[in-house]
Amino acid sequence: MDFLRPTTWAEALAAKADRPEAVPIQGGTDVMVELNFDLHRPAALLDLNQVAELAEWTSEEDGRLRVGAGVPYVRLIAELGNRLPGLAQAARTVGSPQIRNRGTVGGNLGAASPAGDSHPPLLAGDAVIEVESAARGVRMIPAAEFYVGVKRSALEPDELIRAFRMSPATGPQYFSKVGTRNAMVIAVCSFAIALHPAERRVGTGIGSAAPTPRRALAAEEFLAAELDWDARLDPAVLARFGELAAEAASPIDDVRGTADYRRHAIGVMARRTLTWAWNEFRSGHFERRAG
Amino acid sequence: MTRTGSGSATPVRAPRDIAAPGTGGVGDSPLRPDGTLKVKGEFAYSSDLWIDGMLWGATLRSPHPRAKIVSIDVSAALAHPGVSAVLTHEDVPGRKHFGLDHTWDQPVLAAGEVRHQGEPIALVAADHPETARRAMEKIRIEYEVLEPLTDARRAAFDPAYPQVQPRGNLARHQPVRVGDVEAAKARAEVVVSGEYRVGIQDQAFLGPESGLAVPAEDGGVDLYVATQWMHNDLKQIAPCLGLPEEKIRMTLSGVGGAFGGREDLSMQIHAAMLALHTGRPVKIVYNRYESFFGHVHRHPAEMRYEYGATKDGRILYADVEILLDGGAYTSATMNVVGNAASLGVGPYVIPNIKIDAYGVYTNNPPCGAMRGFGAVQACFAYESMMDKLAEACGLDPVTVRQVNAASQGSELATGQVIWAPLPMAEMLRQARELPMPPPLDASDIRNLPGGASQTTHGEGVRRGVGYGVGLKNICFSEGYDDYSTARVRLEVIGGEAVALVHTAAAEVGQGLVTLEAQIARTELGVERVVIHPADNQVGDAGSSSASRQSYMTGGAVMTACQAVREGVFALAAARLDRPLDTLGDLSLVGGKVVSESAGVLAAIEDVLGDAVIEETREYHHEPTTGMDPVTGRGDSHTQLALCVHRAVVDVDVELGLVKVVELAAVQDVGKILNRLSLEGQIHGGTAQGLGLAVMEEIVVSDGKVRNPSFTDYLIPTILDMPPMRLEILENADPRAPYGLRGAGEPPTLSSTPAIVAAIRDATGLALTRVPVRPEHITGSS
Numbered sequence A: 001m002d003f004l005r006p007t008t009w010a011e012a013l014a015a016k017a018d019r020p021e022a023v024p025i026q027g028g029t030d031v032m033v034e035l036n037f038d039l040h041r042p043a044a045l046l047d048l049n050q051v052a053e054l055a056e057w058t059s060e061e062d063g064r065l066r067v068g069a070g071v072p073y074v075r076l077i078a079e080l081g082n083r084l085p086g087l088a089q090a091a092r093t094v095g096s097p098q099i100r101n102r103g104t105v106g107g108n109l110g111a112a113s114p115a116g117d118s119h120p121p122l123l124a125g126d127a128v129i130e131v132e133s134a135a136r137g138v139r140m141i142p143a144a145e146f147y148v149g150v151k152r153s154a155l156e157p158d159e160l161i162r163a164f165r166m167s168p169a170t171g172p173q174y175f176s177k178v179g180t181r182n183a184m185v186i187a188v189c190s191f192a193i194a195l196h197p198a199e200r201r202v203g204t205g206i207g208s209a210a211p212t213p214r215r216a217l218a219a220e221e222f223l224a225a226e227l228d229w230d231a232r233l234d235p236a237v238l239a240r241f242g243e244l245a246a247e248a249a250s251p252i253d254d255v256r257g258t259a260d261y262r263r264h265a266i267g268v269m270a271r272r273t274l275t276w277a278w279n280e281f282r283s284g285h286f287e288r289r290a291g
Numbered sequence B: 001m002t003r004t005g006s007g008s009a010t011p012v013r014a015p016r017d018i019a020a021p022g023t024g025g026v027g028d029s030p031l032r033p034d035g036t037l038k039v040k041g042e043f044a045y046s047s048d049l050w051i052d053g054m055l056w057g058a059t060l061r062s063p064h065p066r067a068k069i070v071s072i073d074v075s076a077a078l079a080h081p082g083v084s085a086v087l088t089h090e091d092v093p094g095r096k097h098f099g100l101d102h103t104w105d106q107p108v109l110a111a112g113e114v115r116h117q118g119e120p121i122a123l124v125a126a127d128h129p130e131t132a133r134r135a136m137e138k139i140r141i142e143y144e145v146l147e148p149l150t151d152a153r154r155a156a157f158d159p160a161y162p163q164v165q166p167r168g169n170l171a172r173h174q175p176v177r178v179g180d181v182e183a184a185k186a187r188a189e190v191v192v193s194g195e196y197r198v199g200i201q202d203q204a205f206l207g208p209e210s211g212l213a214v215p216a217e218d219g220g221v222d223l224y225v226a227t228q229w230m231h232n233d234l235k236q237i238a239p240c241l242g243l244p245e246e247k248i249r250m251t252l253s254g255v256g257g258a259f260g261g262r263e264d265l266s267m268q269i270h271a272a273m274l275a276l277h278t279g280r281p282v283k284i285v286y287n288r289y290e291s292f293f294g295h296v297h298r299h300p301a302e303m304r305y306e307y308g309a310t311k312d313g314r315i316l317y318a319d320v321e322i323l324l325d326g327g328a329y330t331s332a333t334m335n336v337v338g339n340a341a342s343l344g345v346g347p348y349v350i351p352n353i354k355i356d357a358y359g360v361y362t363n364n365p366p367c368g369a370m371r372g373f374g375a376v377q378a379c380f381a382y383e384s385m386m387d388k389l390a391e392a393c394g395l396d397p398v399t400v401r402q403v404n405a406a407s408q409g410s411e412l413a414t415g416q417v418i419w420a421p422l423p424m425a426e427m428l429r430q431a432r433e434l435p436m437p438p439p440l441d442a443s444d445i446r447n448l449p450g451g452a453s454q455t456t457h458g459e460g461v462r463r464g465v466g467y468g469v470g471l472k473n474i475c476f477s478e479g480y481d482d483y484s485t486a487r488v489r490l491e492v493i494g495g496e497a498v499a500l501v502h503t504a505a506a507e508v509g510q511g512l513v514t515l516e517a518q519i520a521r522t523e524l525g526v527e528r529v530v531i532h533p534a535d536n537q538v539g540d541a542g543s544s545s546a547s548r549q550s551y552m553t554g555g556a557v558m559t560a561c562q563a564v565r566e567g568v569f570a571l572a573a574a575r576l577d578r579p580l581d582t583l584g585d586l587s588l589v590g591g592k593v594v595s596e597s598a599g600v601l602a603a604i605e606d607v608l609g610d611a612v613i614e615e616t617r618e619y620h621h622e623p624t625t626g627m628d629p630v631t632g633r634g635d636s637h638t639q640l641a642l643c644v645h646r647a648v649v650d651v652d653v654e655l656g657l658v659k660v661v662e663l664a665a666v667q668d669v670g671k672i673l674n675r676l677s678l679e680g681q682i683h684g685g686t687a688q689g690l691g692l693a694v695m696e697e698i699v700v701s702d703g704k705v706r707n708p709s710f711t712d713y714l715i716p717t718i719l720d721m722p723p724m725r726l727e728i729l730e731n732a733d734p735r736a737p738y739g740l741r742g743a744g745e746p747p748t749l750s751s752t753p754a755i756v757a758a759i760r761d762a763t764g765l766a767l768t769r770v771p772v773r774p775e776h777i778t779g780s781s
């Protein structure tokens, strides 16, 4: 097995163009597990840890954040927790402190597992994934178009993930994840919500309850039409939102949970997260919770 | 005490003599020699063994739970560069089968058919583990795949069900009969019944099966293995290798946890076969996936209970059926069934009892020993029944248990009289009166079910409290003489008296070697104690299971030390030139020979001089009897130990998520030998019971394991295990060394039903199966 160690982004892209079969490795928290389980035997590993720009984040002129694919969860929580609260909450639930020290959103996107915890908040927050190849340059892929199948993304073999771009929160955001233990657990299912008050719109993301992470589109459209932004939350609207979110899921039975339970839990989490977000929005301040 | 006979080199990271840290005797809590090393990642486990020129072994296993093997073609694997050997059942030098106890039914390598997924079929030795694995993939096996037999109930009761084993599908049926259940049914004022299920729990030890076999000049083999019972391994290994036991030298290497999962052989015979065949040392290390197929699990159980009682909650009869699925081979099923039967109604006095416990063969994963051993499954059922009875009689759960509680002098279901103190009613009172944890503080999500995963801010959360009591037999039962042996040597080294303790007892993480040193200090009055590696150059120590090593090997070390002490006294008399019987009552204290009347006579070092005193002693517990095959009667148990748990849980009833808020335990250990180790055992046993209550299960369908990884076989983390309150009692058992009671298993029994009772209290649900999954609480399908 070859071990490629580019030190710049250009070198990394060149290496990937040259060896499209090379498997990128960032934190290695997915890659190393797959190697250790002997799930596949890649001909080459492309180590991105020397590429300094991947570990940086910046504020762009359009006001959005551009977060390098190699920024580990622990820094995302510490440095961007206030601006990307939904994603930071999701990051807090990833694995254990060791995993959060190494693991990255870039790697989560690269793996594109339906259970990846970054995905629901990226979807709810309208994130755009910046990918690049030496041959065709940069492509901007909205999160909703990035996930194309179970553990498959829109990334081409000669492309690498450079960053994701996302606006700092303009309203409350929440992430909620069901697991059968209180830490170190892969999501049985998860749900993210982001209020976009300026647009009078609510974004959603469903995790681990369909072949890919996905938005609950009908539920979002329902709220866009029915939610009265100047009033208290109508219980009938809340209930309907929960139903529509549950209907958006198409889960399966597996060892982690049953399809029926997942659908039920998505409904409960949708109602709860909307309630929290709404209460916070109406109270006019962002409530900070520990965790 | 150098190794004899082999002449082969010692591997790197093989165990060596270790100096026991600290100076504490019995009752103190000196640190353990392996503690700091383990925390720093420096402890040498059996997977760390290394010797120059060694080969790596790999094991080809069946993907099918049931199949005929039509043909095996190893030629392509053998031709793979770097491969030294590929072996099948035809290459087993001696007996083709091994097994625990008397039932030798497990093939060393499958011949003609496979009976469970993961059954070993062929072995490869190569110069690199990856090479061995790749070559293994080139072994071509033609299977005729058969429908797996997975229905334990049909295996037990349907004579038309096909057979997994030629001897029939029933491994053991053990009845227990007391009084007249039918007559009692007519008198009962309250009748409650329930059906309970326990899923397959795994020992989930962290150090996978591993070891090293080194061929020796005498045609024998040196085996470095992580096991629970070397001498019983040897009894199985030697005939299969066709070697006399003397030619197999076993050394216990660093054990990464056991919990029963190392009572059966795993890689021992395989590595030795490859080493003898190639003339090279061979190391085998399972990975995590393979480990799930490399050892037996806890028997899953289906249990039907009916109790009748008076209105005031006095139980009149128990009618019980316990069905345990042992999988394809016998392993420990016989004894697990014995425990389930004799302890089927637990520590309650019931005048009329009918228990039928069955162990069956199926093509499900093989099951055998695991902490709690048959008593865990029954405890979940009988404690659930006690809560049901309490509700039916309008009593609280503590009172109904007190009303029916056994105590010193009562009879178990087997008729065996409880000879030692058993203050169960009082222990229940203590558990109830312990202060309650503070009410839920929902301002920090980490306190809530789901924790940082933020599934609730307090919505849907209800608190519940539940109790559980478990009674566990300590040491082996049913007539087995599971003695232990210790060799103790006292000599002066560097001007100081040093005791060397040598046993074959397996330190599996429970703290045994620390205790051995404590006992030597107390009995010999010395500070410096060195522990010799456990090996088979000394007599049998029995298994590190059944919570028995403090009792048995502790007892053996104690008696060997006492014999050495007599030697010191005799030597003292000689040195002082006085008859021994004129020296009065002697003891060894603080490095001195002390006479009760005359005070200090001499320093131990001065008495010893150049002399070396070495004594070897066996320790036997009082004999037990078998269980009558028709009535179950017999004095079958060596010792009984009780633990009471109170569990407090918060349940998110809408999402079915559980946070165990607090676990309080009251346990009677007879004598606290080392408080630090003891508390560790109670915490650990409780955590394992928590795992069974709410998350741990090997999920099987069609005979196949669906979650053989720590990604999906979940064990509790530090965020799942709550703080504990412990009340530890010391009511001595007069028959046991220092009055001690084995302590490792009882908390594993009682924590599971206590937690489930608390979840029932919070939800009002029946919850008849463990582990309780979220969908059981939300009522989803």
Ligand SMILES: Cc1cc2nc3c(=O)[nH]c(=O)nc-3n(C[C@H](O)[C@H](O)[C@H](O)COP(=O)(O)OP(=O)(O)OC[C@H]3O[C@@H](n4cnc5c(N)ncnc54)[C@H](O)[C@@H]3O)c2cc1C
Pocket (backbone or CB within 6 Å): A023, A024, A025, A026, A027, A028, A029, A030, A031, A032, A033, A048, A069, A093, A094, A095, A096, A099, A102, A103, A104, A105, A106, A107, A108, A109, A110, A111, A115, A116, A117, A118, A159, A160, A161, A162, A184, A185, A186, A187
């Ligand atoms: C114990 C444990 C617990 C875990 N718990 C969770 C959890 O709770 N939630 C969760 O979502 N995940 C969990 N994971 C999975 C993993 O930690 C996450 O998916 C993490 O985000 C991966 O990041 P990484 O940087 O380590 O990725 P890596 O392992 O380095 O890579 C992951 C994938 O992305 C590809 N990749 C990496 N960087 C790039 C790039 N720049 N361009 C293109 N492709 C790239 C790799 O080739 C690989 O396919 C856990 C893993 C472990 C071992």
